[in-house]
Amino acid sequence: MTSGPLIAADKVEGTHVYNPAGEKLGFVDHVMLDKVSGRAVYAIMAFGGFLGIGEKFHPLPWSELKYDDSKGGYIVNLDKRRLQDAPAHAGTDFEWTEEYGRSVDKYYGARSYWD
Amino acid sequence: MTSGPLIAADKVEGTHVYNPAGEKLGFVDHVMLDKVSGRAVYAIMAFGGFLGIGEKFHPLPWSELKYDDSKGGYIVNLDKRRLQDAPAHAGTDFEWTEEYGRSVDKYYGARSYWD
Numbered sequence: 001m002t003s004g005p006l007i008a009a010d011k012v013e014g015t016h017v018y019n020p021a022g023e024k025l026g027f028v029d030h031v032m033l034d035k036v037s038g039r040a041v042y043a044i045m046a047f048g049g050f051l052g053i054g055e056k057f058h059p060l061p062w063s064e065l066k067y068d069d070s071k072g073g074y075i076v077n078l079d080k081r082r083l084q085d086a087p088a089h090a091g092t093d094f095e096w097t098e099e100y101g102r103s104v105d106k107y108y109g110a111r112s113y114w115d
Numbered sequence: 116m117t118s119g120p121l122i123a124a125d126k127v128e129g130t131h132v133y134n135p136a137g138e139k140l141g142f143v144d145h146v147m148l149d150k151v152s153g154r155a156v157y158a159i160m161a162f163g164g165f166l167g168i169g170e171k172f173h174p175l176p177w178s179e180l181k182y183d184d185s186k187g188g189y190i191v192n193l194d195k196r197r198l199q200d201a202p203a204h205a206g207t208d209f210e211w212t213e214e215y216g217r218s219v220d221k222y223y224g225a226r227s228y229w230d
Contacts, residue, residue, distance in 0.1 A: 006156060006211055009124035009146040031124040035182045038155025041121060067150045096121055
């Protein structure tokens with residue numbers, strides 16, 4: 001269920017993420033929203049793993065993502081290495097903290113959600 | 116996966132919606148986001164139905180929802196009747212249009228996303 005500028009949140013999940021050269025980096029596994037404003041704060045990207053084993057989630061500040069209609073996906077202006085070295089967490093029993101959020105914002109030089 | 120002010124988009128889905136008197140009105144079936152800004156624009160509420168048969172989806176401008184930590188859900192300041200008479204659509208093969216969005220915004224007197 002999508003039209004023009006709107007997209008169902010559960011369709012964002014699964015959307016591919018590319019670098020500016022058009023190489024596929026991964027996909028959006030899920031999105032973290034601010035409960036009150038409904039604003040997307042982090043897109044949590046996944047890069048493979050096998051049947052969930054060894055899978056790591058890499059949060060990206062939402063502001064790093066640009067939607068590209070022609071690709072039908074998001075473009076991030078980051079190379080693969082920068083993403084691989086970025087803050088990441090395992091999928092199970094993870095408790096999101098402000099400290100972790102700040103480390104993500106700082107790594108990408110994004111204006112912090114937590115300020 | 117949630118902490119403090121953040122919530123995973125797929126956890127918003129399923130969150131109960133109450134009126135100010137604390138009566139349960141329904142639940143958030145899904146959320147429509149602006150693809151570019153990541154802002155939640157509509158919360159699509161569901162009110163029952165049976166195994167998907169006869170189920171109707173009622174979009175609400177996100178601004179109508181207030182998160183209530185003590186309830187663990189959203190409060191909307193609308194009576195049940197006003198919700199029942201509101202713009203609604205069936206779940207299958209629905210194509211969201213600007214016209215439909217405008218009718219929703221107008222019904223609730225919300226500032227229109229489409230302006």
